[in-house]
Every structure is written in structure tokens, then in C-alpha cells.
Amino acid sequence: MRPFKYSNASDAATAIGIVSANPTAKFLGGGTNLVDLMKEDVMRPTELVGVTRLKYAKIEKKVDGVSIGATATNSFTANHELIREKYPLLSMAILAGASAQIRNMATNGGNLNQRTRCTYFYDVSMPCNKREPGTGCGALHGENKNHAIFGWSEECVATYPSDMAVALAALDAVVHVEGTNNTKRSVQFANFHRLPGDHPENDNNLKHGELVTSIHLPVNQFADKSYYLKIRERSSYAFALISVAAALVTDGNTIKEVRIALGGVAHKPWRASIAEHWLIGKQATEANFKAAAAAELKNAKPLQHNKYKVGLAAKAITRALEGAMQGGVYGAMEADSTTTNNN
Template structure:
């Protein structure tokens, strides 16, 4: 690990000012991803600004839903009464990720900003445009079993790892950020993360020094029919090959609203908009779930070693929607 400056911030303005003034500075929350990357020499910030003492850790009702603090931990969020009761999909997704020890440390803002787990990104001896722009994408023609089937470019085929973010994508969350001079703005969750395009080193649309203060969850009627399915190679402490956040609202057996988001398939949480549109107004049946999944995956572009993800994603969408119909808990498959 390279030397760096460590600063404590007693208030948001101080933290934002410090990071805004130094292009090499990073906010430090739980550090569960950033510190690992520093140890591997993948990232080497010149300054870390500790934000764990900032007053952005509350979870509370709002006029339009629930607000969760950017520095609240994943464990606190997943187990909070407001989340478990009104947004069980988010609880399921968070609890499907990492380990209890990491969830106790990791913050919501940090979860959104975690980097890919692509092995080419982590190995500094291999080419990676995300780590070193212009060096090439080793995974494009290399071993790409765990990589993208949607939205990738010639510059990068990595996937985004967060489980929490997949649920937030399905829930149409809104991210609140604060920048220098008290400049505040909101980012629709669909616009928060980026596809790789020609700049895969940019994971999201935050500006340097912008701090996630909270994430808003709009009111919905999905609480009774939500399900998070995560398929991975082992049942503990592994990232998704494919994951699905699914939620349904019904009128009798007719679908009034449906939300489907996929993880493990793209550079960002992948909203299955084709499948959602196909299902609107139709009967909530297994055959319709399968047809919707087929429609969504027609646009997939698998790589040499991950064609299995196309079949897996079709089955996962169908099973997640069936799980939502049953109002079940999250599923794990290793």
C-alpha cells in the first residue's frame, strides 16, 4: 500500500471541500472495497477523508416514501423496520451480499460506488482500461466467463457487483448528492451508474467531491410480492453470476405493475425494460414470465465463455417472478 494522507471530517462541508480540492482524494466510509483495492495497488488515492462521523446515517419516512442515509451501514438498512416492512426487496438484496461482518461495516454510499470484481481489473500485471485507460481490455478476448452480456463495449466487458444496487434499480430509487458550496442535486438511479462506452474508468456520474447524502425510495405497493434471486458459484461470500430483483403489483391475476432488474450481466444494474413492457396488463402466469424473459434476452450479446448466462438469466427471471408471486424470501443458488 502506498503512503496517503488521512483526514477526519466533522461535517459534510469540510469533507466535500477536502475531496473537491484534491483530484487524488477519496471519501472513506466502511472501506470494505477501497482499502482492498489500495492493498492490491489497483487504486492509490493520495488522501482519504473519513466520513463515518457525518450525520447521514438516518432512515426515516418522507412525504413520498422512505429516505436512507448515505453513511448508514448495510446491516442497519437491511434490518430496519421501515425497510423490512415496506421495501423487503431491498432487505433481501442486501442480505444476499457479502458477509455479515462486511455488511456491518459497509455504507450505503460506498456500496453504490464499489468497483468491479473483474480479475483483469484486480491484477495490475494484466491490461485493463478501467484501471489504466488505453491499456486494453484483457477480458474481451481472454477468460470472460463472469463478464457482461448486455451493454459492454470494446473498451470494457466488466460487470458491476452490487446486490443492493440491483434492488434500488428495480425500486426506482433517487440518489441525493451534495457538492462544493452546498450545491445539491438528485440523480435518478437509472442515470447514476454508467455503461462503459469509451470511458470505462468512469463508474458513475458523480463529480469529484460530490457526496451521497441519502437515497430516496418512492412509495410503492410491491411489499407483498417481491423476490431477490442470486445465482452464484458457491453459497457464501461470492458475487452473482446472474441475479434478479423482481416485484409485482396485481389486480386479481392481472399485472398492474412489474419491476425487474438484473445483476451480474452488465456494467451497471440492468433494468429489464423489455420484459417489463411485455408483461404489463397480462396474466401473472409462468408461461408469460418465460415469454417475457425470452423477449428480454433476445438483445443479449454473450462473449466466448459466458453464453450460459443467457439461458441462466431467462430461467432466473422466470423463477424470480414466481418467487415474487409467492411473496418469498431471497433465493441463493451455488
Template sequence: MRPFTYTRAKDATSAIKLLAENPNAKFLAGGTNLLDLMKEDVERPNALIDISELGLTDIKTVTSGANKGGLSIGGLGKNTYAANHPLVRQNYPLLTQAILAGASGQLRNMATNGGNLLQRTRCPYFYEVSMPCNKRQSGSGCGAKEGINRMHAIFGWSEQCVAVYPSDMAVALAALDAVIKVRSTSGQERSIPIAEFHRLPGDQPEKDTNLLHGELITSIELPQNRFADKSYYLKVRDRASYAFALVSVAAALETQGNKIVQARIAMGGVAHKPWRALKAEQMLVGKDATDANFKLAADAEMADAKPLEHNKFKIELGNRSIVLALQMAMKVGKA
């Protein structure tokens, strides 16, 4: 680990100012990803600004704005607190399921909600500093594209990067149309829809998000919905404990009788960002909630997949996972 300075921020304004003044500084909250990357010499900040005592942990009903009546989740709240909060469990069980599917209990006790959104890929070529990686060092190449790419992307990848985004929480947030609230040096707050928060790699794979340097995630807002009774998070992985998804699916349905009024489907483990399965959603609206229609929707979504040499299995796995997640969402609603 390289030398760095450490400052404990007293308030959000001073924390943002300190970060904005130094392009090589990083915020430190739970540190569950950043410290590992520093130890591996992947991240090399020359200054850490500790924001763990700034508050920003409340979970409360939104009282104004576009998401009035929805839920606000503090950016510096712990994952464990969010997953187990009564308002989350009752109204957004999909989020609870996704958070509990990620990492271990000890890590969830440390990891923050904002930090979860900002975690970086677990691509082994990104972590191995002796290997080429455009995400770690622009212009060096992508070792994974022609290497061992079993865990890598089948949607949205570019010649520059085929890495996948690892968060389970963010996949559920994508299905729930979350909005990320951030504050800048001017003191102004802006709202970033979750669909626009993370980026596909394109020709700038080093940029994971559209968050600007000097901005702080203050909260995550969830709009009201009618998905609580019929939602399910499915995570398929090599082992049941402490493993990242080969494929995951966050599925949520609103029905009248057996007719689908709204559908939300997001996938993890398949792209550089949470992948919203828009084609599958569109096919389901107005249809009966049947296995046959679930299969047609999954086929439509997975038809655009572009596998790499070692991950062709993800097409069939993704297809089956979408169907199973939708089936389980309907079973939860009947329980």
C-alpha cells in the first residue's frame, strides 16, 4: 500500500471541498472495496477523506418532490440496516433480498449504501497489476477479452472492456427505478436516475459511473410502486456463500388477476452496469402471467446477448434465470 494522508471530515460541505481540491483523493466510508484495491496497488489515492461520521444514514418516507410517498435511504447507512429496516422489508422486499444475497454478514455490517453503488469490478485482470487492463490503465489493452472470460459480460461490452459490475443491491435498485441524490461543491443537489448512474465501458472503461469528482452520494430514493407482493431476487453463483453472480435477476410484477400490468426486470453478472431487461418487460405488459409468456420474454431479451469464448453458457443460464425469477415472484404473491 502506498503512502496517503488521512482526514476525518467534520461535515459534508468540508468533505466535498477537500475531495474536489485533490483529483487523487478518495472518500472513505466502510472501505470494504477501496482498502482491498489499495492493498493490491490497483487504487492509488494520495489522500483519504473519512466520511463515516457525517450522518446521512436515515431511512424515511419521502415527503416532497417527484418521489413523494416513496422511500429515502441514507447514502452512508450500512447495508445491514437498509436490508432489515421495516419500511424496506415491507414495501421493497426485492431490495432486502438483493442486499442479503451479497457478500457476508460482516461485510454488510461495514459496507455503506453509497459505497455499494460505487464498488468496482472483480475482474481478475483488473486486480492483477501485471496484466493489461484498460479500466486500470487506459490504453494497455483488455486481458479478459481474449483470456479466461467465463465470468464476463454478454451485453454492452466493448473492445476496450468486457468486465461486469458486481453489486447485487444495484440490480434491485435498477428494477425499482431508484434515483441517486448527490451533492456537489456548490452545495446543490442533483438527481441521477439509476439507469444513468452507471456506464457501459465504450471507449472509457475507466469511468464506472457518471458521478463527478467532488460529488457525494447523500441518499437513494425509491418511488412508490405496487411490486411488494410479487418480487424476487435470484442469484446464480458458483457457491452459496460469498460469491459474485454468474447471473442474477431482480424481477417485479404488478398484476390484475393473472394479467400483468407492469413488469420490471434487471440482471446482474452480464454487463458493465445493472442490465435492465427492457425487451422482456415490454413483452410481458398486458399478457397473462404464464410460464409460456415468461419464456417468450426471456427469449426476446437474451437474443441480443453477445457471448465471449468462455461464457456462452450465460445465454441459456440467463434465459432460465429470468423465467425462474418471474415464476418465483408470482409464487411469493400467492404465498
């Protein structure tokens, strides 16, 4: 690890001012991703500003939903009464991620800002446009079994790893951020993260020095029919090959509202809008779930080694929607070698 300066900020303005003034400075929350990257020499900040002491750890009920603080830990958030009762999809997704020890340290703001787990990104001896723009994407024609099938570019085929963010995408969350001179703005979750395009080094649309302060969850009627499915190569301590956040509102068996978001398939949480539109007004049947999934996956662009993800995603969407209709409990499935072949 390279030398760096460290300080704890007493207020948001101070933290933002320090980071904004130094192009190589970073905010430090729980450090569960950033510190690892520093140890591997992938990221080289010259200055870290601790933000966990800032007053953004509350989870509060609002007239139009619930606000979750950016410095609240993932564990506190997942187990909070308001989240478990009103937004069980988010609770399920958070508890599917990482390990209890990491969830006890990781902050909500840090979770949104975590970086890809692509092996080419972590290996500083390999080319990676995300780590070092202009060097090429090693995964594009390399080992890309775990990589994107939607939204990738010639510059980057990496996927975004968060489970929490997949649920937030399905719930139409809004991210509140603060910048210099006390400027504040709200970012719709669909616009928070970005696809790689020509600048894969940018994971999201935050400006340097902007600090995530809270995440707003709008009021919805999905609590009774929500389900999070995570498919991975082992039952714990593994990132998703495919994950699905699914939520439904029905009138009898007719679908009135539906939300579907996918993880493990793109550079950002992937909202399955084609499948959602297909299902509105339809009966909540296995056949319709399969048809909607097939419509969504028509636009998938698998790479050489991850063709299995297309069929796996279609089955996962179907299973997640069925789980939501059954009342929703957290689902996990361990993939075997036959699940992840290239056929």
C-alpha cells in the first residue's frame, strides 16, 4: 500500500472541500472495497477523508417514503423495522451480499460506489481501461465467463457487483448528493450508475468531491410480493452470476405493476423494462413470466465464455417472479458446472 494522508471530517462541507481540492483524494466509509483496492495497488489515493462520523446514519420515515442515511451500515439498514416491513426487497438483497462481518462495516453510500470485481481490473499486470484508460480491455477477448451480456462496449465488459443496488434500481430509489458550496442535487437511481461507453473509468455520474448523503425510497405497494434471487457459484462469499430483484402489485391474478432489475449482467444494475412492459395487464402465470423473460433477453449480447448467462437469466427472472407471487422470501441458488457452461 502506498503512503496517504488521512483525516476525519467533522462536517460534510469540510469533507467535500478536502476531496474536491485534491483530484486523488477519496471519501472513506467502511473501507470494505477501497482499502482492498489500495492494498492491491489498483487504486492509489493520496488522501482519505473519513465520513462515518458525519450525521447521515439515520433511517427515517417520510411523508413520501423512507430516507436511509449514506453512512448507515448495510446490516443496520437490512434489519431496520421500516425496511423489513415496507421494503423487504431491499432487506433481502442486502442480506444476500458479502458476509455478516462486511455488512457490519460497509456503508450504504460506499456500497453504491464500490467497483467491479473483474479479475483484469484487480490484476495490475493486465490491460484494463477501467483501471488505466487506453490500455485496452483484457476481458473482451479473454476470460469473460462472469462478464456482461447487456450494455457493454469495446472498452469494457465488466459488471457491477452490488446486490443492494439491484433492489434500489427496482424500487426507483433516488440518491441525494451534496457538493461544494452547499450545492445539493437528487439523482434518479436509473441515472446514478452508467454504462461504460468510451469512459469505463467512470462508474457513476457523480462529480469528483460530491458526497452521497442519503437514499430515498418512494412509497410503493410491493411489500407483499417481493423476491430477491441470487445465483452464484457457491452459497456464500460469492458475487452473483445472475441476480434478480422482482416485485409485483396484482389485482387478483392480473398484474397491475411490476418491477424487475438484474445484477451480474451489465456495468450497472439492469432494469428489465421490456419484460416489465410486456407483463402489465397480463395474468401472473409461469407461461407469461417465461415469455416476458424471453422478450427481455432477446437483446442480450453474450461474449465468448458467458453465453450460459442468457438462459440462466431467463430462468432466474421466471423464478423470481414466481417467488414474488408466493409472498417472497430470500432465494439463493448455487450454480454448478453444468449451469455455467457456454451452451
